[in-house]
Amino acid sequence: MSTQVLRKDDHEAGSTASSAVDSTAGGIAGELARFALELKLEAVPLAVRERAKHLLLDAIGLAYAAHATDFARVALDGLSVLGKGDATVIGHGRVLTARDAMVMNGVLAHGLDFDDTHSRGVIHATASLLPCVFGVSDGRPLDGAQMLAAYIAGMEAATRVGSVAKSGFHQVGFHPTGVVGIFGCALAAARLLGLSQQQARMAQGIALSMASGSLEFLQDGAWTKRMHPGWAAQSAYTAAALASRGYVGASAPYEGRFGLFSSYLGEQRGNADLSLATAALGDKWEIDEVAIKPVPACHFTHAFADAGAALHHEWQRRGYPLTELIGRIARIRVKVPEGVVKVVCEPVANKRRPANAYDAQFSVPYVTASALVKGRFTLDELEPAALRDDSVLALAAKVEYEIDPASTFPRHYTGEVGLELASGETLWHREAVNRGSADRPLSNDEIVGKYRANARRALSDARVEKIRETVLALDTLPPGTLHRVLGEAV
Structure with missing residues (x-):
């Protein structure tokens, strides 16, 4: 697929860049939809599948470590005002509606700012995709292998879309985890809900009007960043549900004249490289480029x-x-x-x-x-x-x-x-190379060590090990197993 770097004159002239990626496949959104829906788990290298499960384990450990924090308690109280439900919140049981549970699980996974980061995309993709995949599959006959495949598909899409901006979102005050995370989640949700490729395209087009996440929290330590991943997840679920019933979304959410990069990057839009959104899709695995945090900070x-x-x-x-x-x-x-x-x-x-x-x-x-x-x-x-x-x-x-x-x-x-x-x-x-990055990675065993240290802040050793065994066997689990294990109250 032919793509090019967005230039200021392209944007002002009505997006010449759009025509460079428009194709019978439906542009970038179409290519990502095709990949996300057609991906076969057995086609994903075993090492990538194992790494994906360890990334999920890391985020789940963080959810337990955050369980007793003030921000988690207040978030759960606030979301409860919106109504009770039967969706699973990690460590709390079935206490919220489906979309509110996604928000809460995102707060738990991302709240300590200790979760993984895709370096080039500068995005905490797992913190949004875990709540989304976990939430969409809750109560549906979707087994662990289907959840893992949707997670991997969403990760590969979100990290690439984030990479297009070349860290430009931060320069203009947007948090890419929220702004970009919604698109990976929309594709993961589309896959789990059984959408067609056209519907998955529309889900991304609908998501464009929901993408959000401000960096204003940097001025005063506000808690708002903590909700960005879960908000992306629940918004994506909404977008996919609407698309499944024929709701029409923008056809060019990425390369369009008022698409993601033209609208959100401001003066940085000239640096965006649209080719990165689909580069080596299905051949090179961006999950291998995700860095695990050894330090609980940005x-x-x-x-x-x-x-x-x-x-x-x-x-x-x-x-x-x-x-x-x-x-x-x-x-x-x-x-x-x-x-x-x-x-x-x-x-x-x-x-x-x-x-x-x-x-x-x-x-x-x-x-x-x-x-x-x-x-x-x-x-x-x-x-x-x-x-x-x-x-x-x-x-x-x-x-x-x-x-x-x-x-x-x-x-x-x-x-x-x-x-x-x-x-x-x-x-x-x-x-010169930050510890935990793709060029200086933590091993899977080191990730397990980090998980144990975090989960033990809330759980007994026996439960820590039960959860570890369950998550690392995700691709063999029958429907509902992960939800039962993670839904047990702390």
């Missing part, structure tokens, strides 16, 4: 957490007390990719003194300083007492950022930390 901060921890341990190896390091640091320089500055470095005052845990997770100064002081960055570093640690805040106030011209972002979320001491000595550490 992926853009991970290199700084690891660099700070490395410098902490280097100082210890030299035999100096930590208090001496803190007192001797005159300035901390961090080198960041230009594309992440608006998310994790600005506004500077907010980032140096985060108001709450969510603020902290999107702060290079706080993450760097915390890792320097403690030699790690875990969920414990997001507790209220940790956020008030004077030694951490004193170092965060000394962090200054500069653009890293050598960064390979978005392929890698690079980071470099330099300590300038009062004596004139400097200590540097660079993370």
